[in-house]
Amino acid sequence: MALARVVTFENVDRDRIAEVRGRIEGGEPPEGLPATELLLLHDEDASKAIAIVFFESEEDYAKGDAVLGGMPTEETPGRRTSVGKYEVAVRRET
Numbered sequence: 001m002a003l004a005r006v007v008t009f010e011n012v013d014r015d016r017i018a019e020v021r022g023r024i025e026g027g028e029p030p031e032g033l034p035a036t037e038l039l040l041l042h043d044e045d046a047s048k049a050i051a052i053v054f055f056e057s058e059e060d061y062a063k064g065d066a067v068l069g070g071m072p073t074e075e076t077p078g079r080r081t082s083v084g085k086y087e088v089a090v091r092r093e094t
Contacts, residue, residue, distance in 0.1 A: 002036075002088040003061040005053045005068065009078035012049040017042045020077050033067045034060040040077070049077040054088065061085065 020040070029035065037054040053068065055061040069083070 003055045004086045004088050006084045007051045008082045009049045010081050012078035030067050
């Protein structure tokens with residue numbers, strides 16, 4: 001069963017997204033992060049972002065949650081406002 005860690009952020013502007021994008025696309029994932037996929041959504045008008053990180057198992061989720069939860073604020077898109085754990089009910093690429 002795949003799981004998703006869904007995090008919402010506020011105070012996220014275009015420059016911050018560009019900075020985060022550059023770090024993600026140009027580097028390795030954080031050490032110990034067993035994620036299978038990352039999706040970062042940005043609403044520039046509302047200055048908000050949503051990060052969805054996918055994991056294949058409960059064990060991987062727990063490891064990933066610990067790694068991501070311990071990240072310094074300067075490495076995140078903005079101020080974290082919520083963190084949720086979801087079972088991936090449907091996943092399809094078209």
